[in-house]
Amino acid sequence: MKNVLKTIMAAAGLVGALVSPLAFASAASAETVKIGVAAEPYPPFSTPDASGNWSGWEIDFMHALCEDQKMDCQIVPVAWDGLIPALTSGQIDAIMSSMSHTKERAKTIDFSDKYYFGPVVILGPKGADLKATADSLADKIIGVQTATNYQRYVEKYFPKSTVKTYQTQDEVYQDLAAGRIDATIDGQIVSASFLKSPSGACCEVKDQVKIDNEIFGYGSSVGLRKGDDALKEKFNKAIANVRANGTYDKITKKYFDFDIYGN
CATH class of the missing domain: 3.40.190.10 (Periplasmic binding protein-like II)
Structure with missing residues (x-):
């Protein structure tokens, strides 16, 4: 009888040894x-x-x-x-x-x-007279990253501008530096890194936009x-x-x- 019990306990221990790692893996x-x-x-x-x-x-x-x-x-x-x-x-x-x-x-x-x-700003070439108003940005090409709050803001508040969308903000900045767009809108925190870079030497913050919580949250x-x-x-x-x-x-x-x- 003792031998039978030992066998049962050993089997139980073997099963436990097999199951425990799986249980731990599941928990992890x-x-x-x-x-x-x-x-x-x-x-x-x-x-x-x-x-x-x-x-x-x-x-x-x-x-x-x-x-x-x-x-x-x-x-x-x-x-x-x-x-x-x-x-x-x-x-x-x-x-x-x-x-x-x-x-x-x-x-x-x-x-x-x-x-x-963080605040949201308009960026453009140094020397350009740009303000965060529909009239100031009329007929300007504004680059924005697609499917962002910035795109929604530009479409709502700058209806006289041409909106050009990009997959990434990096691409927006490349075209801004190359002069293929007139301005962009971005968070001031993020734009600071661009302005400190060699390609960002072309540009500067032009104006801070009025925050619309319906758009910017x-x-x-x-x-x-x-x-x-x-x-x-x-x-x-x-x-x-x-x-x-x-x-x-x-x-x-x-x-x-x-x-x-x-x-």
């Missing part, structure tokens, strides 16, 4: 969060190198949030206009790509608390699937913790000499 995979980032460079927030490694303010901030909540976060590059479809279809679990929380987007996805909100936030309240709570807790413990300021000082959190 449950903690994995796939975070979608726009595939194109968006310095100083997110930039990939030749090996596909990402760096930038938003990448550092992402790692801080994930560390705070003990989440295993994986970056998944996705074309900008494919980020929301990738989220709603389950290919990614969250979006962290300077995406503004707007009422229009909130019809499709949910958002965390904001983590930054209420700050850049983590995009989440509707109903994913547990993950939303984790990100909100992480954002609050990282801001409170000084990590937010420490990361920000690496890239900016001013506060980007905004009002």
